[in-house]
Structures are given as C-alpha cells and as structure tokens.
Amino acid sequence: MNSSIxxxxxxxxxxxxxxxxxxxxFTPGYVMQxxxxxxxxxxxxxxxxxxxxxxxxxxxxxxxxxxxFAIQVFIISNEDAQPIWGFLHFSQTGLNDxxxxxxxxxxISSLVICFFQVTNIKDITxxxxxxxxPKKVTFLISSTIQLIPQMSALSKTITDAxxxxxxxxxxxxxxxxxxxxxxxxxxxxxxxxxTEERVLALESRAFSSRTKKTSIYEMKKKxxxxxxxxxxxxxxxxxxxxxxx
Amino acid sequence: xxxGIKYDFSLLxxxxxxxxxxxxxxxxxxxxxxxxxxxxxxxGTMLVSMIAGPWVxxxxxxxxxxxxxxxxxxxxxxxxxxxxxxxxxxxxxxWKWFTNIIGIVVGCAIINVATAMASGVVSTFLFGxxxxxxxxxxxxxxxxxxxxxxxxxxxxxxxxxxxxxIINFAVSYIIVRRIPDRFLVKLNYGMxxxxxxxxx
Numbered sequence: 001m002n003s004s005i006x007x008x009x010x011x012x013x014x015x016x017x018x019x020x021x022x023x024x025x026f027t028p029g030y031v032m033q034x035x036x037x038x039x040x041x042x043x044x045x046x047x048x049x050x051x052x053x054x055x056x057x058x059x060x061x062x063x064x065x066x067x068x069f070a071i072q073v074f075i076i077s078n079e080d081a082q083p084i085w086g087f088l089h090f091s092q093t094g095l096n097d098x099x100x101x102x103x104x105x106x107x108i109s110s111l112v113i114c115f116f117q118v119t120n121i122k123d124i125t126x127x128x129x130x131x132x133x134p135k136k137v138t139f140l141i142s143s144t145i146q147l148i149p150q151m152s153a154l155s156k157t158i159t160d161a162x163x164x165x166x167x168x169x170x171x172x173x174x175x176x177x178x179x180x181x182x183x184x185x186x187x188x189x190x191x192x193x194x195t196e197e198r199v200l201a202l203e204s205r206a207f208s209s210r211t212k213k214t215s216i217y218e219m220k221k222k223x224x225x226x227x228x229x230x231x232x233x234x235x236x237x238x239x240x241x242x243x244x245x
Numbered sequence: 246x247x248x249g250i251k252y253d254f255s256l257l258x259x260x261x262x263x264x265x266x267x268x269x270x271x272x273x274x275x276x277x278x279x280x281x282x283x284x285x286x287x288x289g290t291m292l293v294s295m296i297a298g299p300w301v302x303x304x305x306x307x308x309x310x311x312x313x314x315x316x317x318x319x320x321x322x323x324x325x326x327x328x329x330x331x332x333x334x335x336x337x338x339x340w341k342w343f344t345n346i347i348g349i350v351v352g353c354a355i356i357n358v359a360t361a362m363a364s365g366v367v368s369t370f371l372f373g374x375x376x377x378x379x380x381x382x383x384x385x386x387x388x389x390x391x392x393x394x395x396x397x398x399x400x401x402x403x404x405x406x407x408x409x410x411i412i413n414f415a416v417s418y419i420i421v422r423r424i425p426d427r428f429l430v431k432l433n434y435g436m437x438x439x440x441x442x443x444x445x
Binding site for chain 2 (some may be wrong): 056059060061064067068070071072076084097098101105108109112113116135136139140141143144145147149150151152155159169173175177179180181183184185187188189191192193195196198199203207208
C-alpha cells in the first residue's frame with residue numbers, strides 16, 4: 001500500500017478498474033480477457049502485492065475455472081458431443097462456451113482482487129464520504145471490516161474457555177455439531193451487549209447529528225490522479241467509438 | 246401501521262449489521278474448526294433478519310458477501326442469494342411465522358426453495374452451473390444421468406440447501422431465544438421472541 005500505485009486516490013484506481021472491466025465485458029472473443037491476467041499480475045508486482053494476489057487468485061478463482069471446464073466440456077451433453085468413455089464426452093460447443101465464460105471471470109475477478117489489495121479500506125471509506133455517501137453507510141463498511149478480526153479473536157477465547165470446561169470438539173459428527181451452540185452463544189450475547197454500549201458511545205459523540213463533520217485523516221488528489229482520470233475518460237470514449245464504428 | 250424503510254434502520258439495528266456479518270464469518274470458521282461437512286455461513290444473516298427486520302437482513306446479506314468478495318470475488322455473484330435469504334427470513338419473522346412449529350417448518354421450506362432458485366440462477370448464468378464447492382460433484386452426477394444443466398443445478402441446490410437451511414435456522418433460532426428480553430424490546434422486530442407475556 002506504500003507503493004506509488006497504492007498511494008493513488010481510491011476513485012482513480014476504481015476508474016481504472018472499471019474501465020478494464022468494461023473492456024473485458026464488451027470485447028468479443030477471449031484473448032484480450034486472458035491477457036488481462038498477466039497485466040494485473042504486472043500491476044500487482046509494481047504495487048508490491050504480487051505474491052498475495054497470486055495466492056488469493058489460485059485459492060479461489062482457479063478452482064472454479066477448472067470445475068467450469070470439466071463440467072462444460074466433458075459432462076454436459078451438447079449436440080456435437082463425441083463419446084470418450086462412459087458418461088464422459090468431448091464437446092466443441094462446451095469448450096467455446098467455457099472459454100468465453102472463464103475468460104470474463106478471470107479478467108473481472110483478478111481486477112477486483114487487485115483493486116482491494118492495493119487500496120486501503122480506510123481510503124475507500126474516506127473517499128466515499130467525501131463524495132457525499134451518507135455517514136451511516138461508510139460507518140457500516142468500516143466497522144464491519146474492523147469487527148471481523150475482533151470477533152474471531154473473541155471466538156478463539158470462548159472456544160478455549162469452553163474446552164477447558166470439558167466441551168467435546170472431537171469425536172463423531174453429532175458430538176462436534178453439539179459443540180456449535182455453546183461456542184457461538186456466548187459470542188453473540190456478549191457482542192449484542194457491546195452493541196448497546198456502542199450506541200450510547202456513538203450518540204454521545206453526536207453521530208446522528210446532521211452537521212458536516214471534519215476528518216482527522218486527510219487525502220488529496222495529486223497530479224497523477226488527474227492525469228489518470230482524464231486518460232480513463234479518453235479511453236472510454238475511444239472504446240465506445242471503436243465498438244460503434 | 247405503515248412505516249418506511251428508514252424506520253427499520255435505527256442506530257441499534259445499524260450496529261447489529263456488522264455483528265451479523267462477523268457472526269457469519271465466525272460461524273464459517275467454527276464449522277471448519279469442528280470439521281463439519283456443512284458450512285454454516287448464514288447464521289448472522291438469519292439472526293439479524295429475524296430480530297431487525299427484512300431490510301436490515303437484506304443489507305447484512307449483501308455486506309457479508311461484499312466483505313467475502315474482497316478475498317474471493319466469486320462471492321460477489323452470490324450476494325443476491327444472501328439478500329433473498331435475509332428478505333424472506335425477515336418478512337416471515339415479521340408475520341410471526343417463527344412462533345409456532347408449523348410456521349417454522351413451512352417457513353424453512355419456503356426459504357429453502359427461494360434460496361435454491363436464487364443460487365441456481367446465479368450459478369447457471371454467471372458460472373455455468375458451478376459454485377466452486379464440493380456440491381459441484383452432485384451437479385456433475387445429475388448431469389451425467391442426462392439431465393439438463395438447469396434442472397441439475399436446481400436439484401443440487403435443493404438437496405444441499407435443505408441441510409444448510411435447517412442447520413442455519415436451528416442455530417440462529419436457539420440463539421435468538423437466548424437473547425434477553427430487555428434487548429429485544431429495543432428492537433423494532435423483537436416482539437415475537439419476547440418470553441415474558443402479559444404487559445403489552
């Protein structure tokens with residue numbers, strides 16, 4: 001996040017992402033969409049998140065793509081299917097379908113992963129707030145992001161506490177399933193209690209008041225942001241012209 | 246009494262949304278720790294929609310998938326499913342279906358069918374019938390018997406969804422029943438679950 005890409009204004013990064021997503025959706029064929037993947041890898045390497053990006057990509061998207069190919073090419077019975085063995089057959093239509101489908105999935109999801117890896121959530125919420133999104137919405141997003149690690153830490157504590165009281169977490173399915181409620185119950189009840197306290201804390205800090213609030217965290221658009229914004233708009237117009245002509 | 250959507254989003258309900266989202270995430274983590282075959286990943290959405298109403302439940306479902314989507318963009322597509330779940334569960338709770346056993350059974354069945362349809366639509370149109378989970382093998386088995394993609398996906402979702410809905414609902418219902426009355430009164434939709442009768 002400390003690289004020159006990470007320091008760009010969030011809306012600039014979003015504009016670039018959106019433009020590339022539009023390219024991937026509306027360009028026919030699949031070559032350009034697959035080329036998006038090396039491009040995103042390159043961007044992530046420049047931003048210093050290359051390793052993270054590849055890890056996330058192969059853990060989530062790669063598996064689903066393999067499944068799509070397997071099901072579309074070998075299992076769905078299209079008209080041009082040629083039998084291989086048993087219920088397996090090879091179909092050219094299926095191959096074409098899955099190529100055009102997976103290419104879009106690869107392009108869009110790698111762009112999305114990359115965007116969230118090079119952009120700080122704090123920056124996103126700040127930019128949203130500046131652009132006029134209600135405070136309630138931005139607060140919702142940032143507090144969710146902050147609460148998840150807190151709650152998982154709390155649930156680890158509760159799990160340890162319940163284990164020390166002798167709850168069984170190993171054994172057959174039924175025993176393990178029974179352990180679920182005693183582990184989750186205290187978590188919910190304590191977090192609901194905290195919710196009430198948080199309401200009081202927020203109200204005492206004038207959260208519901210309608211006046212404009214100042215922020216201690218500041219971020220400004222730089223020259224590079226303006227240049228990229230203009231390039232994105234120009235690219236979009238050029239793309240529309242090229243597709244319509 | 247006719248009340249707008251804005252009435253649903255009181256500050257208390259608003260603060261329940263992050264709790265619901267993280268509850269879904271923690272529930273998922275717990276089910277992997279306990280090595281359960283079913284992923285209990287919608288407890289938070291169900292819980293919040295039961296006690297805070299359909300629209301808050303819808304936002305919880307959406308936000309939960311958006312947060313997951315930051316790590317795994319596939320879940321952006323399935324946000325629609327969680328939104329449907331939150332909406333249905335919320336309306337049924339509002340109409341006091343979950344106060345008797347018949348209502349619970351019928352309600353669960355309706356929720357199951359609705360989410361199976363929604364998830365079928367999403368996975369067929371966006372991912373060619375694939376969800377990236379173990380249940381894809383069931384879809385493949387259905388396809389191998391010569392069924393069309395559409396029916397295969399819907400039947401798989403109905404089967405796996407039945408267990409999912411029952412377990413998610415059971416866990417969140419037990420937890421709702423444990424929430425103290427003094428908290429439920431403060432919520433707009435907590436009335437059906439208050440244990441102490443008499444003063445109304």
